[in-house]
Amino acid sequence: MKIIDNPWRGRSAPLVEAPFPSVTAAEVQALLGRCPVAKATPLVAAPALAKRAGVAEVWVKDERSRMGLGSFKALGAAFVIAQEAVRSGRTPLERALQGRCFVTASAGNHGLSVAAGARIFGARAVIYLAETVPEDFAARLKAKGAEVVREGTDYEASMAAAQRAAAAKGWTLLSDSSWPGYTDLPHRLMEGYLALAAELEAQIADPPSHVLLQAGVGGLAGAVAAYLRKAWGEGPRIIVVEPAAAPALFASIEAGEVAQVQGPISSMGRLDCKAASMIALNGLARDADAFALIDDAVAEAAAPVLEANGLASTPSGAAGLAALLDGGLGLEADARVLCILSEAP
Secondary structure, three states, X not given: OEEEEOOOOOOOOOOOOOOOXXXXXHHHXXXXXXXXXOOOOOEEEOHHHHHHHOOOEEEEEEOOOHHHOOEHHHHOHHHHHHHHHHHHOOOOHHHOOOOOEEEEEOOOHHHHHHHHHHHHOOOEEEEEXXXXXXXXXXXXXXXOOOEEEEOOOOHHHHHHHHHHHHHHHOOEEOOOOOEOOEOHHHHHHHHHOHXXXXXXXXXXXXXXXXXXXXXXXXXXXXHHHHHHHHHHOOOOEEEEEEEOOOOHHHHHHHHOOOOOOOOOOOOOHHHOOOOOOHHHHHHHHHHOOEEEEEOHHHHHHHHHHHHHOOXXXXXXXXXXXXXXXXXXXXXXXXXXXXXXXXEOX
């Protein structure tokens, strides 16, 4: 494991030309209140993992049941699409977005969130997949009503294809990342993740000493870190965990700007992103204390341990827990650690 302290911690100005993440959860909570399948996901104690990691407590926010989609991503793109439906003023809501098409690229659950949101409100969803994305995931997207297009050898290439399609056909590009000239929709998408953070604030009476947040482009980590700083102040040490093969945030923090990185394909596929979201980078440069990189072998070694403790996930979904179990974070015996199990197996 490689870990660095964040030299930008507490910075009041953005690191790059993009907004900071939002810290206001009111709108997403109001919209979720109108959704019959929306409910808070559980926060569970994991004493066996705490003992194994040599710390006092481990708490796991379990996102595997989130709104029937099996991932925190249900709070992201679907929230933005619901916003669009409500703001259209058209009724009934289930047909409010007829004629609209949302397009994106996905390496995982973001595409399912776009597909589900579009279907609920009468829109089309077109999802671009790279050649490396498994066919069973394409089948899941199609089952949600999405049109699937295969293009590109990796996520970045499939996103470029989605951008071209949006520009050529007048579709709405709905990415979970942000870049120069594209910040409004991803900023709102990250706001959806604040529902998870607000639940954490309500579920934990005594804030933890450490929060471990896995990251790909950084949307979840950036949103949750921003909210928890507002809720819990400077107390928790927030550590961002990325694949060593895709150190987009780690490299950006070292460079002081968005860094495009190169590396092999990681088994942490949902986190295998080679460029950070600008919005997430701003938030994490201000709010995170440290950035850690783990090898694929570390993530894979954690899988049977977590399954044995009723916390089966994927290498991506359990990357924070994998970093904890690896023991390379240097935590004290009295540490009280919060992790997010971000997706189902």
